[in-house]
Amino acid sequence: CIISIIHMCMLTVGPPENIEVTPGEGSLIIRFSSPFDIADASTAFFWYYVHYWEKGGLQQARACPFRSNSISLDNLKPFRVYCLQVQAQLLWNKSNIFRLGHLSNTSCYETMADASTELQQVILISVGTFSLLSVLAGACFFLVLKYRGLIKYWFHTPPSIPLQIEEYLKDPTQPILEVLDKDSSPKDDVWDSVSIISFPEKEQEDVLQTL
Structure with missing residues (x-):
């Protein structure tokens, strides 16, 4: 033992x-x-x-x-x-x-x-994502307001060359004045019409008295 x-x-x-x-x-x-x-x-x-x-x-x-x-x-x-x-x-x-x-x-x-922690994480991620998107949207809106002139210039359609100038560039041997006058149709002169209305002497006196 x-x-x-x-x-x-x-x-x-x-x-x-x-x-x-x-x-x-x-x-x-x-x-x-x-x-x-x-x-x-x-x-x-x-x-x-x-x-x-x-x-x-x-x-x-x-x-x-x-x-x-x-x-x-x-x-x-x-x-x-x-x-x-x-x-x-x-x-x-x-x-x-x-x-x-x-x-x-x-x-x-x-x-x-655990389940409660996972729910808290989902809520925090959702709130963080929404806050980030809100900040980005606000920043983009501010930049658009600040540089809208420049943005408008970037997206503005460039001016096109007139057809007469374009034809002249294709064939430089043509005189420039003839090219500019080409396809131009003469316009009729516009005159203002004047109407002359004559009144008899008696009617003129009545009109003056009325005035």
């Missing part, structure tokens, strides 16, 4: 093996296997601890001891990176002797967003 107790006290317990971590919505689900198999589960068993902390932070937390080979760390911040280590503790039922095992290697994982 004494030899058995000495053997248990000198036993080295390694860290849990085959650690797998699945990120969830504000949580981390951890699965692992025991450091070694126990032949008689009625004589000894393992307790497990998980030490975790936010990457870059100083405060470290430890989950309550548990006997299962899996645990879920809940109520974590979404989109944050958490680092963790798993530790096993071997306990003997009859002698109340325990051996604390080594910590596993540190591994870090990023949590996922």
Whole structure:
């Protein structure tokens, strides 16, 4: 019996093996296997601890001891990176002797967003996009008002060459005056018509008296 107790006290317990971590919505689900198999589960068993902390932070937390080979760390911040280590503790039922095992290697994982966080992101993206479009529309309107003369000049149709000049450019041997007079039809002079109305002397006197 004494030899058995000495053997248990000198036993080295390694860290849990085959650690797998699945990120969830504000949580981390951890699965692992025991450091070694126990032949008689009625004589000894393992307790497990998980030490975790936010990457870059100083405060470290430890989950309550548990006997299962899996645990879920809940109520974590979404989109944050958490680092963790798993530790096993071997306990003997009859002698109340325990051996604390080594910590596993540190591994870090990023949590996922929950439903409320995703909704907040959608709202923020929508508001940001609308604000950006409003600013761009206002800037374009201001530029149009400021440089409307230049814009009008850019989009203005360039003046066309008269047909007479264009024909002259095609055939420079023609006299320019003849080209300009070509296809020009003489216009009739416009005269104002004047009507002369004469009144008898008696009617003129009546008109003057009326005035």
